[in-house]
Structure formats: C-alpha cells, structure tokens
Amino acid sequence: GHVERVHKLLDDSVTAIHRYLESGQLWTPAPVVNRGYVWAKVNQLRMQQEYRWGSGFSNNPPSDTVVGRDSYWYLSGSSYYAQSWSRKLLDYWFGFGQEMSGEFIEYSMASQDPMFRDDYGLNINDNTPLLIMAAYQYYSLTGDVGFLDAVYPKLLNSANYILSQRWGGEGNHHGLVWCTSTEKFVRGLCGWRNAIQNYNLSGAVTEVNSECYQALLQTAELAHSVGDETNHTRLMTAAGDLRKAIEEHLRADGPVNHFYCLNINPSGERIDDMTSDLLFPVLEGVADKATGQAIMSELFSDRFWAGDPNRAGGIRTVSSADPGYQAKSTPENYGLLGGVWPNIALWAGKAAAVVGMPDLTLKALRGTFLLSERDNPIHFNVVAGEFPEYFSGDDLVQNGMPLSPFVPGIFIWSALEGFLGLSPHAEGLRVNPEFPEAWNWMAVSKLPYHGLPLTILAVSKEHRSEEHTSELQSR
Numbered sequence: 001g002h003v004e005r006v007h008k009l010l011d012d013s014v015t016a017i018h019r020y021l022e023s024g025q026l027w028t029p030a031p032v033v034n035r036g037y038v039w040a041k042v043n044q045l046r047m048q049q050e051y052r053w054g055s056g057f058s059n060n061p062p063s064d065t066v067v068g069r070d071s072y073w074y075l076s077g078s079s080y081y082a083q084s085w086s087r088k089l090l091d092y093w094f095g096f097g098q099e100m101s102g103e104f105i106e107y108s109m110a111s112q113d114p115m116f117r118d119d120y121g122l123n124i125n126d127n128t129p130l131l132i133m134a135a136y137q138y139y140s141l142t143g144d145v146g147f148l149d150a151v152y153p154k155l156l157n158s159a160n161y162i163l164s165q166r167w168g169g170e171g172n173h174h175g176l177v178w179c180t181s182t183e184k185f186v187r188g189l190c191g192w193r194n195a196i197q198n199y200n201l202s203g204a205v206t207e208v209n210s211e212c213y214q215a216l217l218q219t220a221e222l223a224h225s226v227g228d229e230t231n232h233t234r235l236m237t238a239a240g241d242l243r244k245a246i247e248e249h250l251r252a253d254g255p256v257n258h259f260y261c262l263n264i265n266p267s268g269e270r271i272d273d274m275t276s277d278l279l280f281p282v283l284e285g286v287a288d289k290a291t292g293q294a295i296m297s298e299l300f301s302d303r304f305w306a307g308d309p310n311r312a313g314g315i316r317t318v319s320s321a322d323p324g325y326q327a328k329s330t331p332e333n334y335g336l337l338g339g340v341w342p343n344i345a346l347w348a349g350k351a352a353a354v355v356g357m358p359d360l361t362l363k364a365l366r367g368t369f370l371l372s373e374r375d376n377p378i379h380f381n382v383v384a385g386e387f388p389e390y391f392s393g394d395d396l397v398q399n400g401m402p403l404s405p406f407v408p409g410i411f412i413w414s415a416l417e418g419f420l421g422l423s424p425h426a427e428g429l430r431v432n433p434e435f436p437e438a439w440n441w442m443a444v445s446k447l448p449y450h451g452l453p454l455t456i457l458a459v460s461k462e463h464r465s466e467e468h469t470s471e472l473q474s475r
Contacts, residue, residue, distance in 0.1 A: 020045060023453075024081035026415055027443040030362065030436075036369030037415055039385045040408035044078055047405050048085060051110035053096060055088035059405050064111040068097060068104050068127030069192055070406040073343070075134045077409025080416055083142050083448055090138055093131055094151050102154070102161030104128045106186075124165045124179050125190035126208050129215035132158050136218035139225075140424035143450040152226055159219040162212045163238055166245075169203065171268030174249040175241070176204035177212045182266050191277065193317065193336040204264040206250045207277045210284040213242045217285075221426040246286050256321070259295050260287075274319035276304060276344045282351040292355035299348050300360050306340050306393050311363075312370035314340040315348055316393040327394040335390035335399060342368045342387055342407050346414040353418035358434035361418040368411065371396065387411065420444055420458060431467065433458035 026037045047057040049064075056066040057074055071089060079086040096115060097105050104127040109116040119125075132155055139148050162177060169178035179190040179202035188200040191207040220235035252261045257272040260281050264270050279299060282292040298304065303321045307313025318325045318338045329335035349364030371391065372382045381398040382388050387407040389400025416422045419442055421432030429449060433442065440460040446453040455468045 017042070017045065020082055022446060024416075024447040025445045027445065028415075028419065029439050029441065030366065032366050032369055032373075033362070033415060033419075036365060036411055039369070040077065040387065040411040041081065043386060043403060043408040044074065044082070044412075046403075047074070047408075049110075052113060053108075053110050053115055054092035055085065056092050056110050057089070057405055059107075060401075061405060064109050065107055066092070066097075066110045067107040068093070069130050072127075072130035072134045073406040073413075074409045075138065077412030079134075079138045079141050080412055080447065083138070086138050087142075087144065087147060090135060090147070090151075094135075094154055097131070098154060098158070102128070102157035102159075104131045104158065120187045121183075122179055122181055122187070122190050122202075123168065124162070124177055124208065125194075126192060126211055128158055128162060129208070129211035132215040133211070133218055136222060136426070137424055139222070140426050140429070141449060148222065148226065152222060152228075155219050155222060156228075156231060159216055159235055162215065166242070169266065171203065171264070171266055173268075174204065174264070175245045176249060176264070177209050177242070178204050179208070180266065193275075193277070195334045196336050197332045199337075200265070201263060203266045203268075204250065206246070206260045206263060207280040209242065209246050209250065210280040210286045213239055213246065213286055214284040216242065218426075225426045243286055246281070259291065259298070273324060274298075274303075274322045276315050276317050276348070279344070279348045279351050282355060283347055285354075289355050292351065293357060296348065296352045296355060296357050296360055300352075300363065306391075306396060307367060308396065310370060311367055312374070312396070313345075313363075313367035314342050314371060314391065314396075315344040315364075316340055317344065318393075320393065325393075327392055329390055329392045329399040335392065338393040339399070340371075340391040340393050340396065341389070342371060342404070343410050346407070346410040350414045350418045353421065353434040356434065358419065358436045361414070361434065362436040365411065365415060365418070368407075371398075416444060416447075420456060429454075431456060431458075433460075435460040 049057055051064050058065050059067045059070045075086050105117050105119040165177050166175050169180045172178040181188045181202045184198050184200050186194055188202055190202050191205050216235050216239035220232050223232040250261050252259055252272040254272045257274050259278050262271045262273045262275055278295050281287040282295050299315055303319045304315045306316055316338050317336050326333050326337040329339040345364040345368050349361040352360035372386050373384050374380045374382055383402045386403040388398040388402050389404040391398050421434055423430040443457045445455045457466045
C-alpha cells in the first residue's frame with residue numbers, strides 16, 4: 001500500500017508540473033533558449049511556498065523573507081503561465097505589504113507571528129512602482145475584474161504617494177521622485193543594487209524615476225478601465241511631466257557618459273558613473289529610440305559584456321572602464337560594483353528588442369542560460385539547469401546562490417516580451433515580434449489570456465503573425 005501511495009504522489013506531481021510546462025510554452029529555432037525557458041518554469045515552481053500569512057517565495061530560501069522587488073520579477077514570469085498562484089502572491093502584498101500612505105514596504109517575514117515588516121526607513125524606493133506594475137501585468141493578462149475592483153483604490157493611493165515624493169528633499173529642485181536618505185548600505189540604497197556596504201544611492205535615482213514614470217502610466221490606464229476618467233487624465237499628465245523632468249535633469253553630458261546620470265545625490269551633485277542601470281530609461285519607455293540603441297550598444301560592448309568563447313556571458317553591473325569598477329564579487333560589494341548579475345542581461349535583452357535590436361536579445365538569453373551549463377561546473381560553482389545569482393566580472397565564477405529565486409521569472413518575461421513582443425495592456429494584448437537575424441519563425445502555445453489558451457505563430461518571411469484561441473476556433 002505504501003508503494004502505491006508513493007507512485008500516486010509521483011504521478012500527481014508529474015501531472016501538475018506538465019500542466020505548467022505546457023501552459024504558455026515557447027517555441028524558437030534556438031534550443032538553448034527553449035531549454036532555458038522550460039528550466040525557468042521548473043525553478044519558479046520550486047520556489048513557491050506557503051507561509052503562515054499566505055503564499056510567497058523567499059529571496060533567500062529556505063527563509064520566510066518575502067521582498068517586494070523580487071516578487072515583482074517573480075510575477076513578471078509566473079503571470080504568463082501560473083496565474084492563480086500570481087494572484088495569491090499579489091493578495092499577500094496588497095494585504096500585508098502596503099502602508100496606509102500607499103508606499104510598499106521592502107520586505108516582510110511571512111511566517112513570523114506577529115509579522116515583521118520593514119521599509120528600511122526609506123521614503124521611496126523601487127518596490128512601490130514595481131508592485132503597481134505587477135498588478136497591472138496580472139490584470140492585463142487575466143482580465144480579473146474582481147482583483148482590479150479590490151486593488152484599484154490601493155493602486156491609486158500608491159500612484160498618489162509617488163507624486164507626493166516629487167518635491168521632497170533639500171536638494172530637490174527638479175520635480176523628480178526623490179529618496180531623502182543619506183545613510184549607507186540597505187538603508188541608503190533605493191534601487192535594485194541595495195546591498196553595497198559603505199555606499200549610498202539615493203536622491204533622484206534614474207532607475208527609480210523611470211519605474212515611477214511607467215507605474216503612473218499604467219495606473220492611468222487602469223483608471224480608464226474602471227471609468228475613472230478624472231484620474232486617468234491627471235495621471236497621464238503627471239507621467240508626461242515626470243518624463244520631461246527626467247529628460248531635462250537626469251541626462252548626462254560628460255565625456256564618457258552622455259546617456260543618463262546614475263542619480264542626483266542628496267547634496268544635489270550629479271553622479272554620472274557608468275553602470276548597467278543605464279538600461280532602465282530604455283526598459284521603461286523614457287528614452288527615445290536612438291538613445292536606447294546607443295545605450296544597448298554600450299551595454300553589450302566589451303566594457304560591460306563579460307563572456308567566454310562558448311557564448312556564456314552577461315553584463316557587468318559597472319563598466320570595466322569606470323574608475324569604481326570592482327571585478328571580484330565580495331561580501332562587501334556582492335558583485336554590484338562590477339560583477340555579473342544575470343538579471344541585467346535579461347533586462348537589457350528586453351530593452352534591446354524594444355529598440356529593434358533582437359540579436360542582442362538572443363545574445364543575452366543564450367549567454368545567461370549557458371552560464372550554468374559549464375564543462376567544469378564545480379570550478380564555476382554552478383548547477384546545470386539553474387539560474388545563478390551573481391558572478392565575478394572577470395572570470396565568471398559564481399559567488400552567490402547557485403539558484404537565484406527571481407532570475408527565472410525574468411528569463412520567461414524577457415523571452416516572451418522580447419522575441420514575441422508581447423505587451424499586455426489593460427485594453428488588450430499587443431504583439432510585435434522581433435526576429436533575430438537567423439530566425440524566420442517563433443511561437444507560443446496555450447498562453448493563458450483572459451481565461452482562454454492563446455497560441456501565436458510569428459513567421460518572419462511573410463512578415464505576419466497569427467493569433468488563435470480556443471474560443472476563436474469554436475467560431
């Protein structure tokens with residue numbers, strides 16, 4: 001009897017995992033991309049946990065630490081194929097992760113009683129715009145009206161909170177979203193690179209301002225969806241005004257960096273360090289196409305790209321030509337001052353497709369997955385089929401977690417939105433395929449969209465795409 005029960009459990013597990021693997025399945029001419037996409041799903045499923053206060057995943061398994069930005073990047077992938085679980089994670093954040101002001105906190109301990117929550121004392125960081133964007137993506141893909149009805153007032157509150165942070169701070173005379181912290185390490189770093197000792201990144205940070213611009217646009221679209229035209233118009237205007245402020249005050253004009261400043265620090269000083277964070281104005285639609293293409297060319301140049309002859313590689317967090325470049329990943333810098341974090345190449349891959357450079361998208365996704373497929377995995381500290389956390393920027397030896405909890409979701413998102421050009425909006429799904437030079441077709445099958453399985457075949461030679469759902473077939 002015991003053996004039969006074990007076999008039954010195994011059969012149930014196989015059935016369950018195949019349900020996810022067959023949902024939103026990607027098909028391309030590149031086996032390494034297809035392989036990485038499947039493994040990304042498997043690794044995401046391994047991260048799903050049930051805690052005392054709800055469903056979530058940890059940025060440091062097996063702990064119960066649930067982080068805002070990491071949740072966004074998990075959801076960016078899971079909302080394309082595991083939507084019921086995405087809803088649970090979003091319910092957790094809207095239930096426990098939002099302050100009365102509208103600000104989303106940094107993290108919580110999801111099994112502690114009472115729950116421990118912390119915002120690091122920051123008046124604003126990337127968690128607030130990112131979780132707005134996570135809710136927008138989920139609703140756009142599912143059409144879950146009950147969810148939107150429940151969270152729209154909270155989203156509006158968060159958007160208003162973002163706007164309230166445009167004029168705070170002593171050195172802020174520009175109408176930019178401003179983090180007032182002058183501390184160092186986690187309590188003075190308001191973007192994704194938030195674990196550098198003796199380092200401050202606050203004030204008007206280009207990364208955070210770009211994300212806030214996109215979050216305001218998306219909240220405006222949701223306002224239109226619920227018939228709130230007053231807030232639709234107000235937030236669209238506010239988003240345009242923030243973009244104008246970014247372009248006027250955060251553009252760099254130095255001899256090396258003529259793209260965007262890293263930030264204007266709390267003292268009002270413009271910091272034009274050459275970091276991978278240059279990608280955010282491109283990714284979030286702030287930069288024009290020509291500027292975006294120039295930034296992508298820089299990020300995929302030898303100054304940023306660290307690769308090997310087998311095409312494994314990724315983008316350094318800081319240019320090797322920058323005076324602050326630190327190639328070795330250490331407990332003091334976590335690879336955030338020159339190491340390779342795989343998520344950067346995946347973000348840049350999506351951004352490259354947006355500005356019409358899909359061969360760079362292919363380089364990014366292929367290089368990212370090949371980082372874990374090594375002839376000598378022990379030397380590189382990697383496990384085949386997993387997406388590692390971060391590497392040194394010179395020898396590409398992995399120094400973090402062999403399986404990053406949030407990178408797999410970004411791989412899924414970058415592949416679908418980069419190559420197939422999927423762009424979920426409140427009013428509908430846009431499809432704009434971008435073909436690498438050697439490709440003439442690609443497809444996604446059984447993508448859950450508004451409750452129906454959507455299949456899309458894109459054919460380059462004929463410059464066309466075909467969308468198909470079971471509902472259309474029945475007609």
